[in-house]
Amino acid sequence: MLDPTSLPEIELPGSPFEGDTSRPAQSFWNESWERLRANRIGVAAGVLILILALIAIAAPIFSLVLTHFDPTRQHLIDNFRPPGHPYLLGTDELGRDTLTRLIYGGRVTLGVASLTVVLSLTLGTTVGLLAGYYGRWLDDLLMRIVDVFLAIPAIFLFILMSILFRPNAFTLAAIIASVGWGGVARLVRGEVLSVKQRDFILATRSVGAKDLRLIVRHLLPNVLPILIVAASLGVGQIILIEAALDFLGLGIQPPTPSWGNMLTNAESYFFHSGWLVVFPGVTIFITVLASNLFGNAVRDAFDPRLK
């Protein structure tokens, strides 16, 4: 027989009263941030990138305190020194300290990468928002321009641009961004087309909101998650492109060190002084890997389409 007293007490769900205010405000951003923090690999990758960035920003301090060398100063007597003391990671063919150059090279590489992301996101988002929101002929016009940019073989554009503009960090970022913004514009346009159909846009229009308000206050926050994802996934790729351009001599010019152009000469001395290839190569590898891992973690946490 079933004894009613032996039944476990059933916990009744909380009062469904409408005014229950016990829950803390949990925005989309808070939730996403929590999810990101729960991803250990992602956090580790993020921290690594942060450390690299801090080292790059504080490069003069490091060269003063840690390595005691100048990135472009040649010590011809000490060329091809293997890693050891006082050249912690050895020297190159002109006796320049590899570690110091790596640290300064990080400035260039990471600086170019962030600038590129900012430029291509700004341009791509603006174009995508306008094309998606206004539609019709403006959409056609802008998207055909995007198609043209996406159809240009990137490497030829890079070579051409490098010849026309003497590459420095800013022009290089502009060059890479000129190829990257098209993808962002498409992404944003697609998202805007779907967000635009949602009722709250019509509801906002019905209270008399202007286009600018609709775009900035209502559409932009709703495409921001995918922008964050695009940005964090793009960084690794941009670092690779930048390194490749530098390696080919189309990017940052020596004597300014960058991770890519450090490899240009090193390649000739691969069997003779392997560290010249290994250290910049490994640095690029780790940075790109960390960027991609972090990008994936950000996507898992922020991308509304994955939910």
Place this chain on the structure above:
Amino acid sequence: MTTPLLDVQDLRTVFDTKEGTVKAVDGVSFQLEAGETLGIVGESGCGKSVTALSIMRLQRPGRIVSGKVQLKGRDITKVSDAEMREIRGQEIAMIFQDPMTSMNPVLRVGFQIEEAMAAHRRFTGQQARDRVVPMLQRVRIPAAKERIKDFPHQFSGGMRQRAMIAMGVSNEPSLLIADEPTTALDVTVQASIIELLRDISRELRAAVILITHNMALVASLCNRVIVMYAGRIVEQGPTRAIFKNPQHPYTWSLLRSMPRMDEVGKERLVSIRGVPPDLGKLPTGCKFHPRCRFKVDRCLTEEPPLAEVDPEQLARCWVLMKNVPNPEMQS
């Protein structure tokens, strides 16, 4: 005679589709006095919502091809987009069907209500901010002060619809269009939303257009009713008259298809055969004839005009229910 608050004349809104032009609203005319409550009823896809959106000029991608919408004597189909924006929210506000999707999920509720006022110049920025909490209190949201910081997903459906009402009336419009405001809600909160809508429109002395397919709502709230079918008005008149003596077979069938408290057990519920016609391929003659139980030969070829059947009551029918003896027997 004074000018009515809203005077819609021969409104026609079409949509361009691959299959051709679809007339979603085809020659709709009606007037609305200040403070009056008008119900627009009909099945899904009969043009109720498009009529409402056309009044606000939010019918895109549809096009208003002809007709006048006069608000306080001014034809708002002719005003500039900038002027129309000022009218939206300030003169006419709209409450939508689904409060779940009608609020921006990434913005705080308080901000969205403030924004409705910030879009216009009736209130200064500070006034708008100060009015948010009282507005929410006015729509009876408990602990309004704390809840303005919430995001829409933290509100229940009923609360969101209250917040939407707060947003709609925040600029004190003279006309409130409620497009099926309770359809998406739990039955238990429907009544409270309707009550709120009635109270707040009375307080503001605002006229209300209530779009619904719930005849009971119309009976409890509206002074007058418009019944729409296939983009046209098929019957129009005072609520009492329509409920007591429906003249159009469609209205009659709508009323027979729902249970009524005042006629318990007298009649069986009757469903309306078939589905509303495809607006792209409308039948000839009376648009309702393929589903009509009382049709005569003339209905197949000639469309009836919207004619007076009683003072104040109009119907678009050749037969009229008063001429049908024992309609129950024929069904």
